Amino acid sequence: MSNASDNQDLPVVVLSAGDVRGIGPEVLFKALARNQFRARLHPLVVGPAVALRMQAVELWPAGDCPEMVRTALDNIVDIAEGGDSELESGSMSGIRTSLAGDETLAGRWAGRAVELAVELIGRGAASALVTAPLDKHALNLAGYNYPGHTEMLAELSGGVDVSMMLAGGDLRVVPATTHVALARVPSLVDRELIVRQCRVIDRGLKSVFGITGPRIAVCGLNPHLGDGGVAGDEDQRITAPAVEDARAAGLDVAGPFPADTVFVRAARGEFDAVLAMYHDQAMVAIKMHAFGGGVNVTLGLPFVRTSPDHGTALDIAGRGIADESSMAHALELAVKSARLENKG
Structure with missing residues (x-):
């Protein structure tokens, strides 16, 4: 246009x-x-x-x-x-x-x-x-x-399929689920949703930010990715296989990674965006990193x-x-x- x-x-x-x-x-x-x-x-x-x-x-x-x-x-x-x-x-x-x-x-x-x-x-x-x-x-x-x-x-x-991205400083984050109760998140997160969000993020990083070959990190749902199932098995059953699905589709996607480290790695330049699993997981990270300077971008x-x-x-x-x-x-x-x- x-x-x-x-x-x-x-x-x-x-x-x-x-x-x-x-x-x-x-x-x-x-x-x-x-x-x-x-x-x-x-x-x-x-x-x-x-x-x-x-x-x-x-x-x-x-x-x-x-x-x-x-x-x-x-x-x-x-x-x-x-x-x-x-x-x-x-x-x-x-x-x-x-x-x-x-x-x-x-x-x-x-x-x-x-x-x-x-x-x-x-x-x-x-x-x-x-x-x-x-x-x-x-x-x-x-x-x-x-x-x-x-x-x-x-x-x-x-x-259309969209992603709600928050960008600020050197960090870009997207919550896979947005304005829903935390209790509903585990039932909403599935392999299809994660792959779909990764596709939207990939296209958006190229079209909105002009990034060639964008690198996406996927955040785990549970603390420490569930500690081998002690704190939940969703990351073994859902997020890890979804990352493999996204990679098989030709996307540069890595993870899942624990939430307590992945945002730091992204802010240091290792990834172009992080797909979080729920609203506050993403929002706390971006607002701690760039409070007052963040931008909401609708990808897709x-x-x-x-x-x-x-x-x-x-x-x-x-x-x-x-x-x-x-x-x-x-x-x-x-x-x-x-x-x-x-x-x-």
Whole structure:
């Protein structure tokens, strides 16, 4: 997919506003304001225009917002409807106050923004998607029955196989199972799932990160790989045979390795990514390694999608103190990956 703007060979990146009650719009604009993004992309921001414009006023009350922020404000794709106009209170704090009593509307806006962003990419209007955080409870109240962005984007893209990768510093991790209770994990992990995830990771490391011949490590499920069956036999019955299956399919996959060492080995450059077996096994590793600088990447989609590795942070919204570093890393990866895709 090739895109240009103002006769410049700039990737068009669509940014969904997420839940506007939170810090999403704040970190979105703060990231765009960084000098590193000047003349490097054309931003399309999808969300409720009234809230986004009020957010910019809150950050730059004198109207002296940076060039890339002005460009974003000039290219808002508004998803608010006529019935939402009562929230136009003249300030972002007023909008937050109104939405505090209407989580459903906040969730509806967030869901609409994602839907329209995917539609824009499908029409060829953009090369990549960066999503600001949404509130899963509000999203569900609005009728979007997904555990999060990853599952929603997979369905909007035709039910493709996806992997939720977290990348930060020298470490990339993927949980084989995501937002499920820990008690369910052993019943969900099987050879087919592990091989399928390895395939998605292999393709994603090539297409999103430009890595040739990616090396994938598989993490064991149990402590010390079960200690010969004393602490469980899943690694002997499932993960080890799955690694052999993946290798037989031509993938450079190694393991299974104990969780207490494999992430260190990957961070030192021995592997390009680690497939963990469950959510916290992966998340603790990446957040200890790159807290505040991690990026969520959905592998397997027909387009590049990144997101900051944090939530809505409703408790600090409106105070102007949100750190945009993770959003900036997400935007940087989206721009680089879009350029890589366009060259391909």
